[in-house]
Every structure is written in structure tokens, then in C-alpha cells.
Amino acid sequence: MEPEVDAINTILVVDDDASIRDAIAEFLGGHGYVVRTANNAVACEQELTRAAADLIVLDVMMPGEDGLSLCRRLAPAGAPILMLSALDAVTDRIVGLEVGAWDYLTKPFEPRELLARVRALLRRPRMVRAENGRTNDGITFAGWWLNVEQRRLRDPAGRPLSLSEGEHALLAALVRRPGHILTRDMLLDLARGLDASSYDRAIDIAISRLRRKLAEADPAPLIETVRGVGYRFLPAVRPA
Structure with missing residues (x-):
């Protein structure tokens, strides 16, 4: 039996790759989360203007404003950010964390690992x-x-x-x-x-x-x- 998800459970998935974005949304939605999606930085901010998210799953490599720049701007607002990237070097992970991400997951990843990290982030104290x-x-x-x-x-x-x-x-x-x-x-x-x-x-x-x-x-x-x-x-x- 799956453990219950957090009471506050709205997740915004931001990725320009529709197949990855939709797969993540379907997977997390299947585990009880309310999932919204955006394909770039502009769409992400539009979604956040409409309604706040409790967690943002954010891709690094996107056309236009990239995920690192967007993370740097969004992090002070307080919502935890889980960064996704195909870049696996230690320096890339450090940069992601230094601009404000709470966690960093390298593509490709196992869906169960994504779920575990999402749950861990949503359990943290929620200022x-x-x-x-x-x-x-x-x-x-x-x-x-x-x-x-x-x-x-x-x-x-x-x-x-x-x-x-x-x-x-x-x-x-x-x-x-x-x-x-x-x-x-x-x-x-x-x-x-x-x-x-x-x-x-x-x-x-x-x-x-x-x-x-x-x-x-x-x-x-x-x-x-x-x-x-x-x-x-x-x-x-x-x-x-």
C-alpha cells in the first residue's frame, strides 16, 4: 500500500520536453498529487501567478530563460525546488544548489527515486x-x-x-x-x-x-x- 501523500500537495512540473513533462505529471498524479505543468519560464510564472505551488520540479536545460536563472529568481519565494538535469558533474549539482534548489536529480532517473525525493521535500518545515x-x-x-x-x-x-x-x-x-x-x-x-x-x-x-x-x-x-x-x-x- 502506498503511504499517504502530504496534505499540501500541489506540484508544478516545468520542462520543455513534453514527453518527460507529461510522464512526470502522470506518475506523480497517480500517487495522489495535484500536478500542473509548464513548458518554459514564462509559462511557469504564469502558473504561479494563477496559484501557488507547494513544490516545483524544474528542468535546467530549457530554451529562453534556463532553469538555473529561473531557480535563482524563484527560490526567495520559498517553494522548494527539485532541479532536473542531464548534467551529472559535481560542479553542475553544486551550481544548482547554490542558486536555490533544495535538491538535484540527474536524468535519466528512476520514477521511484523522484517520488521519494518529492515526498522528502514536502515533509520539510513549510515556511x-x-x-x-x-x-x-x-x-x-x-x-x-x-x-x-x-x-x-x-x-x-x-x-x-x-x-x-x-x-x-x-x-x-x-x-x-x-x-x-x-x-x-x-x-x-x-x-x-x-x-x-x-x-x-x-x-x-x-x-x-x-x-x-x-x-x-x-x-x-x-x-x-x-x-x-x-x-x-x-x-x-x-x-x-
Whole structure:
């Protein structure tokens, strides 16, 4: 017997190859997911304008805007992205993850592996639900409460904490990938509201300011420095 799928289960499949796109849609649809499709970046954004998706399965090699560029733009919106590609080099996978993909699967792949990865991604804590307007409850971490869409933050004592637009963008980038090491370049790219030039020291200064504001409300460490690499958000992140 197949295990039940997640309660939030709308998947958008984006691939210019109709045979692959339709095969994936039919397979995932047969396992209980609601599947929509798009054949390029423009169609993808049109679909997302009509209705949010809980997961995006995105091909890398597409005519017009490619999947890497599209992923870079879509990732800050919060929906998990599973990237598909015929490129199997380690550097290709790293690039896919660095532009914001949550997982990377090489073509050709076994349908059961695709299904397993889809299920794993949909089980992760879903701050995307708040960002896509499904709930205003936000997310929690280490007693803190954050609503990314409304840029509202409360400390563990329930007091509101004011952050600049750039600080909110930086915090959002960190909490989207708890436990993962984010390089300075990744943070500069993800924190689009950050008022800084693209150099490593800018992120270090921004992180220092954010840490100082958070520590004034609660001294428990939230952001770890990974020397020579970047930063990691320590607490588990859960829907509020």
C-alpha cells in the first residue's frame, strides 16, 4: 500500500520536453498529487501567478530563460525546488544548489527515486505556506516567531523586534535553509534587500549587525560562523 501523500500537495512540473513533462505529471498524479505543468519560464510564472505551488520540479536545460536563472529568481519565494538535469558533474549539482534548489536529480532517473525525493521535500518545515499566503501564522525557531511576508519578528518573550529591510532579507535567507552552510556569495544573492556591494566583507558586517540585534533580545546563539566558508542557521525551523 502506498503511504499517504502530504496534505499540501500541489506540484508544478516545468520542462520543455513534453514527453518527460507529461510522464512526470502522470506518475506523480497517480500517487495522489495535484500536478500542473509548464513548458518554459514564462509559462511557469504564469502558473504561479494563477496559484501557488507547494513544490516545483524544474528542468535546467530549457530554451529562453534556463532553469538555473529561473531557480535563482524563484527560490526567495520559498517553494522548494527539485532541479532536473542531464548534467551529472559535481560542479553542475553544486551550481544548482547554490542558486536555490533544495535538491538535484540527474536524468535519466528512476520514477521511484523522484517520488521519494518529492515526498522528502514536502515533509520539510513549510515556511513557504506563510509566504504563499496560505496562513499568516508564520514560523518559529528557538522561541522566536517570524512572518517573512509581513516582515514581523517577535523574540521569545513575545516582544516585537524591528529589523531593516536588508536584515529581514538576510534572516529570511538563513531560516529557509536551517542547518545548511550558506556561503557569502549565496547570502548576497538570496538576501536581495541587503544594501551592500557584492563583496565578502559586506555580508560579515550585515551578519554582525543582525546578530547584535537578535542578541539584545535573547543571547542564545542562532547563527554560526563556518570559518572560511560562510554561515549556518542553527535552530530547527517549524511552522507556527
